[in-house]
Amino acid sequence: MRIRGIALALLAVSIPAAASTVPLDEPIRPIEPAAVTNPALVELGKKLFFDPRLSKSGFISCNSCHNLSLGGSDNLKTSIGHNWQKGPINSPTVLNSSLNLAQFWDGRAADLQEQAGGPIANPGEMAFTHELAIHVLESIPQYVAEFRKVSGRDQIDIGQVTRAIAAFEETLVTPDSRFDHWLGGDSGALSAEELAGYGVFKEAGCVACHNGPGAGGTSFQRMGVKAPYVTSSPEQGRIEVTGDEFDRMRFKVPTLRNVELTYPYFHDGEAETLAEAVEVMGRLQLGREFTPAETKQVVAFLATLTGTQPSFVLPLLPPSSERTPPPQPFE
């Protein structure tokens, strides 16, 4: 299988027009389209993802900070939470997050379902509780009916809520980037500059961490390997989860998929442009000063990782009932 992959890759190089179903054997792997096995669960999860009634204020939804019009992030340095609280960390994109080895920058949630419960109950984010969120959902007849349909049960619990949100999020993959076309054997999919950028990206060692289908998300790494990362952010990374000094300033390597859409960069959002992020990464992680031409090439390559964005009809949310507790934005 491995040998056949390489053989077809060579074939694709020698016959540029022929697209192969076996991708080139590269450290970045193609993204597969989502396989939806439970469309009703996905539809329910989509509604919940957009529903601000999962927050105390009735104003903040998952989509507020993982905005699917904006590459699945909020494009803010750090996010805005309940009562306009300044969040501690840059909102990572929800796109392709199912490909991550764990969720949150410090990996404190094992998977998307575990993650989804976090912001709802975080006093600095949606500032609600799981109990109150369930209380709201149970007061909305259309939600009760939809949960019954997917779970077969009359009662809603937080596990059902986060399972539905996770099922929707699992559909938020972005296949068909130009880079994926190139991986698939279409050698004309990338320009000479983009290919040169990918060459620099591999040769410099970026792929040591930015690999796999997500071009990242496969490991935790120290921010500041060759030189310390200087920031005013107090975030210390994975040590908050493990208590292990080894994990100080170790963060989940972010995906580079759709990275041209998910500015600003790093866990503290301090890098405003891709060029700045590439330059800092080269210097701090690899001990390498990229030339301006190299940086330009790498940035050009990174833009080829933008895939087809999830496309769906804006969900219509079921109305509250007279039993629904009103939101409390100012309390």
Added chain:
Amino acid sequence: MRIRGIALALLAVSIPAAASTVPLDEPIRPIEPAAVTNPALVELGKKLFFDPRLSKSGFISCNSCHNLSLGGSDNLKTSIGHNWQKGPINSPTVLNSSLNLAQFWDGRAADLQEQAGGPIANPGEMAFTHELAIHVLESIPQYVAEFRKVSGRDQIDIGQVTRAIAAFEETLVTPDSRFDHWLGGDSGALSAEELAGYGVFKEAGCVACHNGPGAGGTSFQRMGVKAPYVTSSPEQGRIEVTGDEFDRMRFKVPTLRNVELTYPYFHDGEAETLAEAVEVMGRLQLGREFTPAETKQVVAFLATLTGTQPSFVLPLLPPSSERTPPPQPFE
């Protein structure tokens, strides 16, 4: 034409199954589907409507308070603005707002285009300036190209921005409610209770103000005709526009279209339920104490005014460029 309309209306009554293209001659008129004459302008306006970069924070868009997943409102008593400021007034639905005689509760904007510029520059809402909003848009190449396409000009001005937003908003009509089917001659479209509710609604005099295709939006009226309206809200209505004492506590009559989705009610959002709103309106505006049965009937009728909600693919917003000034959520 008028005579023919009445004749056909009578025909529709005598032959219930026959749907007529000439509606019944009722004080509430049917809503016509939107006629889109400039689809490129509408698409551009849709993007702008969802774009939080028209706010200082990069977090608040038109859709934040006129949420098209929630009946075109935010379902909050009063809205949340920049830095979590508490807004002075209930956010009116954007749905069918093209049918209003003027915009805002006090009618201070003549039309949707004039309205659209207001929140962008309101320090309590999006807290930006028109100049800064244009500066942001001009830094985004895809927006520049789209504006050029619809205007034929290389430069963007606020008039083009608000024209595009208004063009999108003009498409946000909700035809095909059950009440419209009934108006069209389908006598089976309403239940006996709903029809009884419409009877009460007409007989009590609600239609004096809630008429036309929007079932409202056609006049300014005093809040508290038969008895004063007691509220902690300092809003005084149209007097703020005209300076005329006659206009104190006069507000634009809100549309009742989709009213089951646009809770809470009144300019101060003080009525949480439709039943409460009906009861207060009867007492204060008409000097009438509805019986519980009448209130229930009127509420049932009002729910028949929910039309087909606008359905469209969530827009993908063009990414900022290196020239785009970053949002300033915490400054």
